[in-house]
Amino acid sequence: MALQLWKDRERKILDPEIFSTKAEQFARQISEEATGTLNKGTQLRKFFDEILRLKTLAQVPGSDWNLILPQVHMVIAKTAYAKGRKLVSQSFVNHIREGIEQIETEEDLRVFSNHMEAFMGFYKMYNNN
Numbered sequence: 001m002a003l004q005l006w007k008d009r010e011r012k013i014l015d016p017e018i019f020s021t022k023a024e025q026f027a028r029q030i031s032e033e034a035t036g037t038l039n040k041g042t043q044l045r046k047f048f049d050e051i052l053r054l055k056t057l058a059q060v061p062g063s064d065w066n067l068i069l070p071q072v073h074m075v076i077a078k079t080a081y082a083k084g085r086k087l088v089s090q091s092f093v094n095h096i097r098e099g100i101e102q103i104e105t106e107e108d109l110r111v112f113s114n115h116m117e118a119f120m121g122f123y124k125m126y127n128n129n
Contacts, residue, residue, distance in 0.1 A: 003098040005111050014111060019118040026095055027122030033089040034127050041127060043087050047096065048116045050075055055113040058106045065106060072109060076100055 003022070007013045015022065030039050037043075051072075058068050079096045082088045099112045 003095055003102075003115070005099065005102045005108060005115070012107075018111070018115050023115055023118035024122040027119050027126050030089065030092055030095075030119075031123060031126035033091060037087055039089055039092060039127070040087070041123065043082065044092070044123060045120065047075060047079060047082075047088075048120050050078070051109075051113050051116055055106075055109050058109055068109075069103070072100055072103055 003026075004015055005018065007015045030044070033039055054068055054072050054075075057063055058065060076093075076097050079088060079093045083090060083093045099115065103109050103112055
């Protein structure tokens with residue numbers, strides 16, 4: 001399941017299911033892959049918290065988006081590192097990459113952050129660890 005933030009980027013139309021069906025499907029998949037130390041809620045929460053931190057930083061008046069965007073892309077490397085340590089699944093890495101590679105503006109980051117918030121809510125329902 002590929003993540004698509006916008007149904008129509010030009011007209012600013014979101015995929016209407018990005019915060020519901022799509023987030024729930026992703027949560028169910030990641031939950032099914034959770035074993036031992038893989039995809040623990042606390043680990044996944046760290047990535048959500050980092051995305052949320054960057055979104056908040058981008059909203060500060062006078063913040064420099066050109067300095068924030070590279071930090072957003074650094075989250076891909078951080079998930080790859082966690083995958084190397086067997087803390088997250090390849091599906092999680094792929095999903096984070098798919099979302100982040102679509103981020104060009106602060107609004108894109110807001111949409112992705114909201115998607116990850118929805119994912120975390122559904123993940124907690126499917127995997128209470």
